[in-house]
Amino acid sequence: MAQSAGFCYGVKRAVETTKKVKLENGSKNVWVLGELIHNSHVIKELEELGIMTVDKLPDKEEGICIVRSHGMPPQNIDEMISKGFEVVDLTCLDVKKVQQKAVQLAKEGFFVLILGKPSHPEVVAINANAKLHSDDVYVIPDIETLKTLKDKIKQHKRVGVVIQTTQKLEFLEEVVTYLVPLALELKVFNTICQSTSKRQEEAKELAKNSDLMVVVGSKKSANTTHLAEILTGITNTVHIETSDDLDEYKELIEKSQNIGVTAGASTPDNIIKNVITKLEKY
Ligand code: SF4
Structure with a gap:
């Protein structure tokens, strides 16, 4: 099993602090706007503790509202405050750093490119922060989208780049290679988190010595999906959400000698342990 499989510090902090907030404020409602992390098992566990995950905050309620580790557009946080909610901001410090760098680039007059998935909450929040300071801010999900901006980039000349914390380094490299001949000045922040x-x-590394890699985590989780994509290029790789999904790959598992396991940043330890136990049985 990969050493760093499972919860990262940002997710751990978000989950533990949210539970603590509820424990210390038993009589108050605790709301999370959007899923705290991309894992349905954790969301269910929070619900059982009385912590409510909602898409929209109710107008006529009171309580504490959690800003999740992905962060949130400043307008949404202002809305929470104006509706009278107490706000607990659990935006991961690494995500905050990307927001700050994007804002810095926008303020310095760069043509700002945010590399990442446009609908991902982290990217939505980075974009919203930077857009407060400039209209020249674009989210780039792939190199094809970047190519459509070629003329604008040439015209602007000064280009600044940040990247979603959970993206692949290969994507950043591809973008920089494309931009070097086009931009007169290029400022790149590698904001993929440690x-x-x-x-x-x-x-x-693990995949190099394995016939099969099992990646555990939600299909909605960006970092888990990227892990699976990266490993697919190295060895046989399957992406599962829980141990139940292993049955589908029984034949492949049984003919593999060395099996490596890794998991995304939002995958709880018990789910990883169940996968290992089931693999051992096979
Ligand atoms: S994956 Fe990185 S940026 Fe995201 S919560 Fe974890 S430590 Fe923070």
Whole structure:
């Protein structure tokens, strides 16, 4: 099993602090706007403790509202405060850093590129923060999208880049290679978080000596999906959410000699343990 498989410090902090907030404020409602982390088992556990996950905050309620580790657009946080909610901000410090760098680039007049998935809450929040300071802010999910901005980039000349914390380094490299001949001035912040880089490097090493890699975590989780994508290029890889999904790959598992296991930043330890136990039985 990869050493860094499972919860990263940002997710651990978000889950533990949210539970603590509820424990210390038993009589108050505790709301999380959007899923605290991308794992349905954790969301269910929070619900059982009375912590409510909602898409929209109710108008006529009171209580504490949690800002999740992905962060949130400043407008949403202002809305929480104006509705009278107490706000507990659990945005991961690494995500805060990306927001700050994007804002810095926007303020310095760069043409800002945010590399990441446009609908991912982390990217939505980074974009919203930077857009407060400039209209020249674009989210780039892939190199094809970047190519459509070629003329604008040439015209602007000064280009700044940040990247979603859980993206692949290969994507940043691809973008920088494309931009070098186009931009007169290029400022790049590699904002992939250390936890993600370490997890990806460890998993790659493990995959080199494995006939099969099992990646455990939600299909909605960006960092888990990227892990599976990276490992697919190295060895046989399956992406599962829980041990139940292993049955589908029984034949492949039984003919593999060395099986490596890794997991995304939002995968709880008990889910990883169940996977290992089931693999041992096979
Ligand atoms: S994956 Fe990185 S940025 Fe995201 S919560 Fe974990 S430590 Fe923070």
